[in-house]
Structures are given as C-alpha cells and as structure tokens.
Amino acid sequence: MQSAIHFAAVALALLALAPARPAAAADTVDPLADARAFQNYFTGKFPNVKLEDFVNGPYSMNADMRRQWQEIEQFPPYEFALEAGKEMFTKPFKNGKTYADCFPNQGIGIRQNYPTFDEQEGKVITLELALNRCREANGETPLSYVKDDMAALTAYMAYTSRGKPFDIKIPDDPRAIAAYQNGKRYFYTRRGQLNFSCASCHVQAPGERIRAEVLAPALGILNAMPIYRSEWSGMGTVSRRFITCNSQTRGVPLNAQDDEYRDLEFYLSYLSNGLPISGPGARP
C-alpha cells in the first residue's frame, strides 16, 4: 500500500506543478473556423495533394501504394459485401416494411448527411445507429455494429452517395456544439499505455510509417468507410476501426456506439465537409 500512496503523492505533486490553463468563462467554439484551419493544415503540409484526394488515405500519401490500389479497384475486394448489402437493403422485413421507409429519399444517396444531430434526443445519430433503430422499430434483431451485415448495408448506402461531398450539419443548439467539442477533445486526447491520441498518428505523422503501415491523414479519413481491410480479410465499419485503434494503443476500447465514438465521428465528418464520399473503400 505504501508504494501506491507514495506514487499518488508524486502524481498529485506533478499535477500541481503542471501549468494551469486560465479557466475560460466560455471558450467560444467555432466549428467552421476549425474546419478551415484543419483543411489548411493538411493542404499546407501536402501541397501536391488535391483536396478531394485526401479521402484516399494512405494512397494519397504514397505513389506505389496508390498504383497497387488503382489496380485493386478494378476488381475491388468489397464487391461481394456491396452486392450483399444491396440485396439486404431491398429485402423487406418480416412485417413487409423496408429500410427505405426509415430514411429520407428512400435511403438512397444520403450517407453524406451522417452523422446527424438529433435535436429531440439531444445526441449524435450515426448511420449504423439509425439502421439498427430501423430494424428494431420493425421487429428485427439489431446487427453487430462492427462488421458483416452492418458493413454490407453501409457499403451499399455509401456507394449510392459516392462522389457526394460530406454535408454534416451542426444545428444552433448548445448540445450539438458540446457533442462536436467532445469529439474534438477525444481526437486530441492521449490514451492507452502507448500514450497516443488520434492526432499523434493522423495529424502529426500522416504519410509516415508505423511498423509496416503508411498512416492516413485525418482529413477525409471517414469518407471511404466502410472499408474492406486486407488485415481483417473482411469489411469493417467506423466503429470497428475506432475499437481496434484503441486496442492498438493499449487502451481498453469503448462500446461501438458510445457517446465518445459517435461524437468523434461527428467531429471528424464535419471537418471533412466538402470532400467526396469515396466508400466503400479498400485498405491494406
């Protein structure tokens, strides 16, 4: 016990010494300014990369990988999931209704609007969350959030939105601003024993390698979702990637649709407003 007490005392002392930020009355949050700064950061860092090309992740950073990817895209590995997704999407539930009944525009060409902020509930709704709610509202069992059927469905929906720019809206509602800010906080916060934040890799080191992987820039990083990852030998959603990223930094992951993950997705998607949806994608 003594060592633990000693450690706690040292920790507290170090905290006391840490420079305290002046407690701001209300740090004004300006998402639009954030988005501009974010885009300028990446276009400044990579002047030879076209803005819309950032959605291609590592392929916008490495010419050899790009060449291999372009070959793969002639016969993409997500093709099977895409076909399965279309079939699933159009097949009626046991009660006769379909997914089209739950979404605007029959669910076609709407992926770029997600996540949305639901002002009634006061929370961020991701496409996956909306899909499972649709299922449950129609007497069907919810799908796993990370892969297989859910990824097939979102693959199809993303495909119908290919080329459309991300169009995430933050309503004039303090809870929406708080969700956006929470996502931002999560993005920059170091976590896990390896002490990485999302920014450590995707802001400070895009285009560089971590072990054998080339890191993707944070700008446009969700535009290709869901993805077929060779590493997974299968499809994965945004949740799957957030979860595996956490484990890779030796942090215990959260649940697939926990507040922090949804808010993070909200934040990252908003920052990529204007960049085209490229999903479903293929990644190493």
Add this chain to the structure above:
Amino acid sequence: MASTIRVRATLSGETTEVQALIQHPMDSGYVKDAKGEIIPPHFIQELTFEHDGRSVFVADWGPAVSKDPYVKFSFKGAKKGDDLKISWVDNTGASDTTTAKIL
C-alpha cells in the same frame, strides 16, 4: 445461386488480359475460432482457365492463399468473342465453374 467467380477478360492487340475475383473462405486449417477450436481447412486446390479446349492458366493452391483470391494474368491466341472457361475445385470436393466472353 450466384457464381463465386467474377471475371473480366479484355483483348488488347494480341494479348488477352484476364482478371478474376473468386469468393471462397480459403481457410488454412491453422486458425482457431472464438471458442478456441480449429476452423477446418477449406481452400481451393485447383483453379483452371481454359480457352479453345486448352488450359491457359492452372493454379495449384494450398492454405497460404488468402480469402477471396484475386488473379490477374495474360495470354495470347484468343479472338474477340471467344469463350473463356474458369473452374475451381476445393479440398472438400466442392467446385464451381463459369464461362466469360473475351471482350
């Protein structure tokens, strides 16, 4: 049931370029499932592409090939509109075959 073989064969001058994507689990037999039990081996052993009664590409595969394999190769001697027949047999004795036109 839909074919497990997607194929595209395009003629360019004398050379036909073939790309194929085959849907198959290609389980090596070395991987365990969530319960800790071995997933039994289930992989394509022979893959054949035939043109005009002649084998233009034959692959003898084993556990090292990954899921949903992709193949790309070229050959000479075909004309536009010719048939290209693709078939595979796996270690359980299952098989599939399809025919595509060379465009």
Add this chain to the structure above:
Amino acid sequence: MSMLRISESRFSVPIGLKREMRQQMRISSLALASLLLIAGAASVLAAGSEADFKAAYAAAEAADNEAGQLRDQWTTTAAALAAAKQAAGAGDFDQAIALSKQAEALARASIFQAQREKEAWKNSEIH
C-alpha cells in the same frame, strides 16, 4: 517497436515508480527465500498470504475502476489483473501480490494520464 517522431513531450512516469517495482520484486523474492528456510513454519509473519493478495487485488481493481470512470483503462492493466488472479488460483500468492501491485501501478498511471489530458489535449489542437 519503432518510436514515432512526435513533437509532444514524452509521457513522464514518476521516476520512483520503476525503482519501486524493482524493490517490490526484490522484497518478494527475499520473502520467498526466507520462507523456504523456515521449513514448515506457518507464521503470521509469512510473506504472501491470501489476505494480502485480496487486499492488493482490491486496491488494483479499485484504481482500474476509477480509470474506467475516466474512460481511460489500459489493456495491460486488465492483463496484469487477470494474471494476478490466475497466480492466486494456483496458490502462488507472492506472484499474485506482485502482479496486483503492478496492475495498480498501471491503473494509477492511466488515471494520471486521463487527468493530465483533461487540459493537455488543447496543446495539440490545430488552430
């Protein structure tokens, strides 16, 4: 593992921690040695009792739960806790206690990280 070139300051572990862990291990092995010498003596002063383990494990678990409240648990903490439980199950309470203390140290480090990051994250923000 190759280190990323990152401009942020490295996460600083209080220097005493490593020494403490080594001391802990040394104390454990000393205790074990003396136990072997005092053959058959089940004394109340014997190192590594089940009660000691339970106390150490409870402390580690409490710290890890606190980290959970802060949404920053480490996978290595969970692994140490599991290993401690396993050692206790096999009757090796010295090892179990050592692992519990390791788990507690990891959990406290994760708490420290979470509390520091409450403000520190702002330093990385792109403006």
